[in-house]
Amino acid sequence: MAEITKILTEHIDKPGIETFKVYRENGGYNAVEKALKEMTSDAIVEEVKKAGVRGRGGAGFPMGMKWSFLAKPEGVPRYLVCNADESEPGTFKDHYLMKSIPHLLIEGMIVSSFALGANKGFIYVRGELMYVIRILENAIEEAKAAGFLGKNILGTGYDLELVVQPGGGAYICGEETALLESLEGKRGNPRNKPPFPAVKGLYQCPTVVNNVESIANTPWIVMNGGDKYASFGVGRSTGTKLISASGHINKPGVYEIPLGISVREFMESDEYCGGIRHGHQLKALVAGGSSVPILPAHLVYETAEGNERLMTYESLSDGGFASGTMLGSGGFIVMDETTCIVRNTWNFSRFYAHESCGQCSPCREGTGWMTKVLERIENGKGSMSDIDLLVDVAKKIEGNTICPLGDAAAWPVASAIRHFRDEFEWHITNPTEATKPGAIYRGEPILA
Amino acid sequence: MSEVEERVALTPERLAKVQEIIKRYPAGQQKSALLPILHLVQEQFGWVSAASMDMVAELLDIQPVEVYEVTTFYTMFHLEPVGKHVIEYCRTGPCCNMGGEGVYDHLKNRLGIKEKETTADGVFTLKEVECLAACGWGPCFQIREKFYLHLTNDKVDEIIDELRN
Numbered sequence: 001m002a003e004i005t006k007i008l009t010e011h012i013d014k015p016g017i018e019t020f021k022v023y024r025e026n027g028g029y030n031a032v033e034k035a036l037k038e039m040t041s042d043a044i045v046e047e048v049k050k051a052g053v054r055g056r057g058g059a060g061f062p063m064g065m066k067w068s069f070l071a072k073p074e075g076v077p078r079y080l081v082c083n084a085d086e087s088e089p090g091t092f093k094d095h096y097l098m099k100s101i102p103h104l105l106i107e108g109m110i111v112s113s114f115a116l117g118a119n120k121g122f123i124y125v126r127g128e129l130m131y132v133i134r135i136l137e138n139a140i141e142e143a144k145a146a147g148f149l150g151k152n153i154l155g156t157g158y159d160l161e162l163v164v165q166p167g168g169g170a171y172i173c174g175e176e177t178a179l180l181e182s183l184e185g186k187r188g189n190p191r192n193k194p195p196f197p198a199v200k201g202l203y204q205c206p207t208v209v210n211n212v213e214s215i216a217n218t219p220w221i222v223m224n225g226g227d228k229y230a231s232f233g234v235g236r237s238t239g240t241k242l243i244s245a246s247g248h249i250n251k252p253g254v255y256e257i258p259l260g261i262s263v264r265e266f267m268e269s270d271e272y273c274g275g276i277r278h279g280h281q282l283k284a285l286v287a288g289g290s291s292v293p294i295l296p297a298h299l300v301y302e303t304a305e306g307n308e309r310l311m312t313y314e315s316l317s318d319g320g321f322a323s324g325t326m327l328g329s330g331g332f333i334v335m336d337e338t339t340c341i342v343r344n345t346w347n348f349s350r351f352y353a354h355e356s357c358g359q360c361s362p363c364r365e366g367t368g369w370m371t372k373v374l375e376r377i378e379n380g381k382g383s384m385s386d387i388d389l390l391v392d393v394a395k396k397i398e399g400n401t402i403c404p405l406g407d408a409a410a411w412p413v414a415s416a417i418r419h420f421r422d423e424f425e426w427h428i429t430n431p432t433e434a435t436k437p438g439a440i441y442r443g444e445p446i447l448a
Numbered sequence: 449m450s451e452v453e454e455r456v457a458l459t460p461e462r463l464a465k466v467q468e469i470i471k472r473y474p475a476g477q478q479k480s481a482l483l484p485i486l487h488l489v490q491e492q493f494g495w496v497s498a499a500s501m502d503m504v505a506e507l508l509d510i511q512p513v514e515v516y517e518v519t520t521f522y523t524m525f526h527l528e529p530v531g532k533h534v535i536e537y538c539r540t541g542p543c544c545n546m547g548g549e550g551v552y553d554h555l556k557n558r559l560g561i562k563e564k565e566t567t568a569d570g571v572f573t574l575k576e577v578e579c580l581a582a583c584g585w586g587p588c589f590q591i592r593e594k595f596y597l598h599l600t601n602d603k604v605d606e607i608i609d610e611l612r613n
Binding site for chain 2: 077086087088089090091092094095120126127128129130131134163165166167168169170171182183184185186187188203244245246247248252253254290331333335339343344347348351354355357
């Protein structure tokens with residue numbers, strides 16, 4: 001028997017799986033029955049801890065540990081909030097999961113809410129995905145009609161109400177405290193921590209915020225146990241991960257991989273990306289969404305020390321920022337030799353400048369300046385000192401802001417210069433050539 | 449002024465929906481309903497005017513400025529009148545990798561307008577947006593709730609022709 005490696009997507013292609021009926025026929029909501037009738041809340045938390053599943057939104061913080069921080073003062077409501085604000089460039093896995101198999105998230109919300117002792121849960125979906133919001137609302141109605149949501153679920157005495165909340169178009173609301181502000185009807189300005197949401201979250205009540213994919217893992221963990229989940233993967237990278245693959249590959253799409261396969265296998269095998277598009281060569285990879293450091297081709301399949309690079313949290317960050325990157329949200333953006341790194345860096349930088357909430361001056365001002373400087377280099381108007389200026393500005397943003405958006409803006413710029421400095425220099429020393437339509441630097445990237 | 453006042457009443461169906469939305473949140477937390485209600489306002493009027501923001505403030509029993517600061521923070525709300533179809537075109541890196549910039553140039557030429565402009569016949573408004581979480585299916589744009597994926601110049605022409613007729 002083939003080993004089961006699809007925890008989230010095993011049934012995703014079955015016709016009608018978006019309906020309660022077909023989902024239920026395929027074992028859906030069995031985890032709710034098991035959790036509510038046979039398990040205690042603490043036992044579920046224990047299984048999630050054993051599973052070792054790490055936050056799939058990008059931060060990679062152990063989910064079970066996050067759950068165990070939840071304060072439980074008497075008489076104060078607790079909330080579970082699902083972060084479905086997926087906005088990190090290169091990432092579209094939650095979008096795919098929610099639209100294709102919405103009941104998986106609803107089922108996960110039920111068992112997770114039960115484990116946390118929450119009687120109300122929110123799914124905060126980015127406003128652009130209004131059609132997905134309608135799919136989720138419909139799934140909630142179906143689950144309610146079948147007795148899996150609402151008052152006295154399955155006669156167990158447990159009550160749960162789920163609300164789907166639309167965002168309004170703001171990347172920053174993917175940061176958990178900004179998301180809570182937004183859910184309270186305010187601007188999405190991140191909060192200072194502490195207090196952490198686990199103590200003072202939504203409406204100042206104890207709150208857990210988890211990513212869609214993280215929550216979607218919980219029904220499987222309830223049914224099969226944390227140990228079984230942890231048997232997939234390598235070391236502290238347990239289970240499977242949804243990877244959003246885009247760019248210059250033969251088969252862009254969302255793939256569920258067991259953590260621990262090699263980057264080469266993911267890139268080249270027909271089961272996944274199907275290789276770089278015909279006739280082209282790999283130039284660079286952004287492995288975990290736009291905010292993680294970019295890797296030049298020679299560091300993609302092997303670490304600086306010559307070890308095979310794996311799709312794990314640890315292996316992708318091997319070498320630190322000098323020669324590694326991060327798994328992040330799993331936004332796997334592949335670039336071949338037709339990509340202009342300067343232009344791509346400028347594009348990402350503009351994104352962060354556009355999405356900065358403006359609260360912290362290093363981020364508000366720094367992202368704007370980086371964008372301007374990158375734009376002038378791209379347009380053939382840069383000077384050599386601009387390169388060090390960018391490095392300096394990036395350094396001054398990093399670590400000096402309330403939330404990680406500042407870091408997310410700094411890292412792509414700093415890493416692009418670290419690995420592709422010669423390409424930036426070429427733009428500056430050869431402005432006429434560099435600004436011709438379609439002109440791309442073909443020199444060898446310098447070694448880290 | 450009377451024209452503005454006329455514009456700001458939500459339909460009875462939407463007013464009922466507003467009451468239903470407010471009930472989703474704990475007592476006293478009705479401000480949480482702000483974003484969902486602003487989406488309803490835009491769905492009805494096509495954009496969010498100052499007068500409609502005042503109306504929303506009244507519905508939620510909050511200060512008008514609490515509505516203004518939110519509508520101006522979130523990029524989905526159009527603060528000026530727009531054409532019948534607002535094309536929200538993804539300009540972020542992954543879509544550009546998939547050929548998004550070339551298709552965007554074609555779209556602009558085809559419509560004869562630049563970003564933030566509306567065609568003379570009032571049918572299309574063009575707006576650049578950041579990543580729509582459809583990177584592997586790009587280039588893409590969105591019109592209201594619908595995503596248009598795997599765009600090419602030919603596909604753009606087809607969509608424009610279809611929506612214009």
